[in-house]
Amino acid sequence: MSSGGFSTEKPDAELPPWQEMLPGSVLDQAGNSVHRKTGFWRGGGRRPLLDLKLCVQCLHCWISCPDACFILSDGKVIGIDYDHCKGCGICSRECPPMVNAIVLIDEGRFR
Amino acid sequence: MTASRRRSKTKNEVRGMSTQSVPQDRADSDRSRKEVVLSGNMAVAHALRQVDPHVFPGYPITPSTKIMEMVASFIANGEMQCELVAVESEHSALSVAVGAAAAGARVASATSSQGLAFMWEMLYIAAGSQLPMVLAVGNRALSAPINGFSDHGEAMGARDSGWLQFHSESVQETYDNIVQAFRIGEDRRVRLPVMVCLDGFVLTHTSENIFLENDEAIRNFVRPYRTEYTLLNPDRPVSYGLGDPPEFYMEHKMRQQAGMERALQVIEEVGAEFGRCFGRHYGLLDPYRMEDAEVAIVILGSEAGRVKNVVDELRASGKKAGVLRIRFVRPFPDEQIVKHLLPLRAVAVMDRSYAPGAVGAPVFQEIRSSLYEYRGGAPHVINRIYGLGGRELRAADVRTIFSELDSLRAGNESVPAIRLVGLRGEPLPNWRDQQAFKMPVGQS
């Protein structure tokens, strides 16, 4: 049964019994979302495209993205992690209007 | 965040109330306890003052408003360090409670009736996230029709939300329950939120002489709160409120259930320790003259006292009657209840709530289902629904129920299986039918 990528898709034998799980769905493995690729939740939505030629490196997108998708190198934006981007469009909105380095494109156009 | 920041003693802890010292021959902790006249709401507020939780989010509602008012004035007077968060609704009150508890705070609040109903969504989130907190519920009938007086409708509606649920008989027990509730819910074997119910007006507003224990003794009993999973510990970061795919949800529900089951033991341990410290012992049940009883009434809450009085009368005239008061609806102490009820011939379960369309009221359903395994030797069990919307339960009503139990024992099948006590007009036909509810005899 598919659970829309929500599921770990692991066989029972690889999953912990209830006694070994933390109470109340507490999770104590910080940063493990790197291993869960959730970018396809964009579904038929929109994908942000970044034009580095226009970018002025203000980092508004980096600090605003709720999914921490902006990849930095030496303190500079170099790309977007589409494995985790949900297509919310916040980055595009926060990129200064005079710069407008991020545009949102229908996912359908990439198929 | 610990006892050290608290003042050792309040000067006017019983301000405006008559006080008298207690004879010195009690337990050690007595030295500075006081006998004071307090209503249930005041007793809850004083218990909270002494425990001094970190956060009290609240929204006032009759009949439990006084709790929040007093907590606010204790804080204003510097008698509590607690952060009172005034919000715009009960839904927000419990949302704040959930957030604060996830951050590692000790949290308490108070509500009633519609207020508890408005907390519904967050009740499940607090319990499902296994966040301990204490909520005083001044039981009041749910609308509509709007009524404002006491019954257990809202509490029974919340009985499957995953909260532990105390029902107190007296103001003293309410005070004691609030104190114990912190220890029980916060125990690592349990880690669940606790609701402490006190009947609206009958307990919330009625004054009673109670022992107000020494502040320091209560603090020592409750202990500083420590949780290993807090949002505010950068050395061990955790997340709360995550999504659970189908392959995890059931296991998390099982963890809640394990907390509930272990709570049975923790309640007894904490009740016994409370008894050693303060001289008032508590268990899961409060059996009254049940040793050799042949008929009994099972009841929760404040009306147990009235039933106990009638039992005393009946005992004086040679009738072997008893009362089994249940202190906890969740976890439901079925084994312990069955042990008390099996030797009996007939039992009336008195519910102060009702479930439209169900076969009898909640406590009745659970007790009958607990007894089903023993159907060959189980007593007759009938349901008497009383006191809805504050309808008075009179001693005469209780006597009638005991005489119904007697005629049931004598094989009289015309005793209705389920009946609203004091209802004008005949009960519904299928509620009268004893056959429909009779346990098949000799098949176990």
Ligand code: SF4
């Ligand atoms: S669209 Fe949303 S999720 Fe994707 S990169 Fe931009 S801000 Fe992040």
Ligand code: SF4
């Ligand atoms: S907000 Fe726009 S200009 Fe600023 S760093 Fe991001 S892409 Fe570049």
